[in-house]
Amino acid sequence: MPTPHPHRHPARRRLTGVLSAACVALGLGVGSATAASNGGAPAYVPGEVVVGYESGTGSGARAAAAKAVGARAGTAPSTRTRVLHVKPGKVRATVAKLRRMPGVAYAAPNPIARASQEPAMPDDVGIRGFPGGLAGVQWNFFGPNGVNALAAWGNVAAAGAPGGRGVRVAVLDTGVAYRNVGRFKRSPDFANTKFVAPYDFVDGRREVVDRNGHGTHVAGTIAESTNNRIGVTGLAWGVTVIPIRVLDSNGYGDAATIAKGIRYAARHNAKVINLSLEFSTSVRASEIPDILAAIRYANKRGAVVVGSTGNEGEARVAYPARAGIVISVGATTDNACLASYSNDGVGLDIVAPGGGNDAQLAQDPACVAGHRGRDIYQMTYTNSVRRFGLPSGYHGTSMAAPHVSATAALVIASKVLGARPTPAQVECRIKATARRLGIPGPNRIYGWGLVDAGAATSPTVASPSCMSRAARANPR
Numbered sequence: 001m002p003t004p005h006p007h008r009h010p011a012r013r014r015l016t017g018v019l020s021a022a023c024v025a026l027g028l029g030v031g032s033a034t035a036a037s038n039g040g041a042p043a044y045v046p047g048e049v050v051v052g053y054e055s056g057t058g059s060g061a062r063a064a065a066a067k068a069v070g071a072r073a074g075t076a077p078s079t080r081t082r083v084l085h086v087k088p089g090k091v092r093a094t095v096a097k098l099r100r101m102p103g104v105a106y107a108a109p110n111p112i113a114r115a116s117q118e119p120a121m122p123d124d125v126g127i128r129g130f131p132g133g134l135a136g137v138q139w140n141f142f143g144p145n146g147v148n149a150l151a152a153w154g155n156v157a158a159a160g161a162p163g164g165r166g167v168r169v170a171v172l173d174t175g176v177a178y179r180n181v182g183r184f185k186r187s188p189d190f191a192n193t194k195f196v197a198p199y200d201f202v203d204g205r206r207e208v209v210d211r212n213g214h215g216t217h218v219a220g221t222i223a224e225s226t227n228n229r230i231g232v233t234g235l236a237w238g239v240t241v242i243p244i245r246v247l248d249s250n251g252y253g254d255a256a257t258i259a260k261g262i263r264y265a266a267r268h269n270a271k272v273i274n275l276s277l278e279f280s281t282s283v284r285a286s287e288i289p290d291i292l293a294a295i296r297y298a299n300k301r302g303a304v305v306v307g308s309t310g311n312e313g314e315a316r317v318a319y320p321a322r323a324g325i326v327i328s329v330g331a332t333t334d335n336a337c338l339a340s341y342s343n344d345g346v347g348l349d350i351v352a353p354g355g356g357n358d359a360q361l362a363q364d365p366a367c368v369a370g371h372r373g374r375d376i377y378q379m380t381y382t383n384s385v386r387r388f389g390l391p392s393g394y395h396g397t398s399m400a401a402p403h404v405s406a407t408a409a410l411v412i413a414s415k416v417l418g419a420r421p422t423p424a425q426v427e428c429r430i431k432a433t434a435r436r437l438g439i440p441g442p443n444r445i446y447g448w449g450l451v452d453a454g455a456a457t458s459p460t461v462a463s464p465s466c467m468s469r470a471a472r473a474n475p476r
Helices: 059-068 091-099 133-137 149-158 214-223 255-267 289-300 397-414 423-432
Strands: 023-025 044-053 081-085 104-111 168-173 240-245 272-275 304-308 326-332 350-353 380-384 387-389 464-466
Touching: 044 059, 044 091, 059 081, 091 104, 149 397, 168 214, 168 255, 168 397, 214 240, 214 380, 214 397, 240 255, 255 272, 255 289, 272 397, 289 304, 304 397, 304 423, 326 397, 350 397, 397 423
Parallel strands: 168 240, 168 272, 272 304, 304 326, 326 350
Antiparallel strands: 023 464, 044 081, 044 104, 380 387
């Protein structure tokens, strides 16, 4: 059975092995009608044309030019410039006509710029007295070895989808403290988070509770309420979460139950499915056919499936993350070193902050022998299902995976890949924009590198072109 719990792990192997390239970044031309380079916001003022007239062109000639193209004169930014108002959809045709007229120096649409400033740090309070304040607590979001959260928030806000609004993310786990159910209370930091279509496949109930705390922590990394003066932040705080319970109070769940949960998430229009769970690395694909079929079903319905590589410290990725169409996520520390517990090897796609101690990797100068790294903090239970706080002790690939799930949701919301990107396109975008770690190129220790939500959602970063599935790297 899979388990979400972290473990103690042996010393790591030396850093070796390089995987072949799966994504390449290509420069693309900027379209004339939309604002891919403007974060998804409108690129031009609708129905406006800016015209510059040559010296000596009188007011009568300017008025005649406007009348000839059926435009109404508006503001005058300078003595030789006019803003003309035309019917929607006629801007390009009007520009073309004006450019052919005598006395016209230039004619163009009226483009819209946007501020390039990143959002300010949110006002969530973090942990009282913690060194560095909120940025110190959530080093995984805001620190130099975090996922570049502020830039990502600026990008999706400019695209009209603050925090990833409009994207559904399913969290298959021990449950989520998303509402009050009997003695089980809602996490205070989910007050502004949206939840839909909950289901408990362990007990067969439509109401979901979390009897463990793990699922609440994972969901918090993805969508904890932000800028509400409570606790900490969620990376994709504007998304809608589908809480699905597939693991019991001890963190265990069987393959049949998990497969049901995956299919349920896909049927309820999840665009991202987070699986912070693992089977033993000895489990083979032939032993979990229902889960693999469910993952294929979700993929065909447009869901990005993200899974944790496992916490045994082995050079082998555990299922379900090992499945070829799952984004497999290993864990890094606050040093941007592979975590000592994190599984790696062929099939590792990317890494994300998971906390804990550095692995012993002699060839990686980022790894410091004996370094005891910080944990991942999100609001969850402290000592009972009635008490919430920011407990220490949470580190693992379970904590790493939701960073990638949240980034996938932000990529979809940003529309940098268009309105309806495929799971393969989202995966390739995340890989292509990752921060390279360790030896040059994609490798078996760090995959494509550390996920960078800011770069992945940036309209100024070229969109990747993915190779065919048959030629893709990271063979499972």
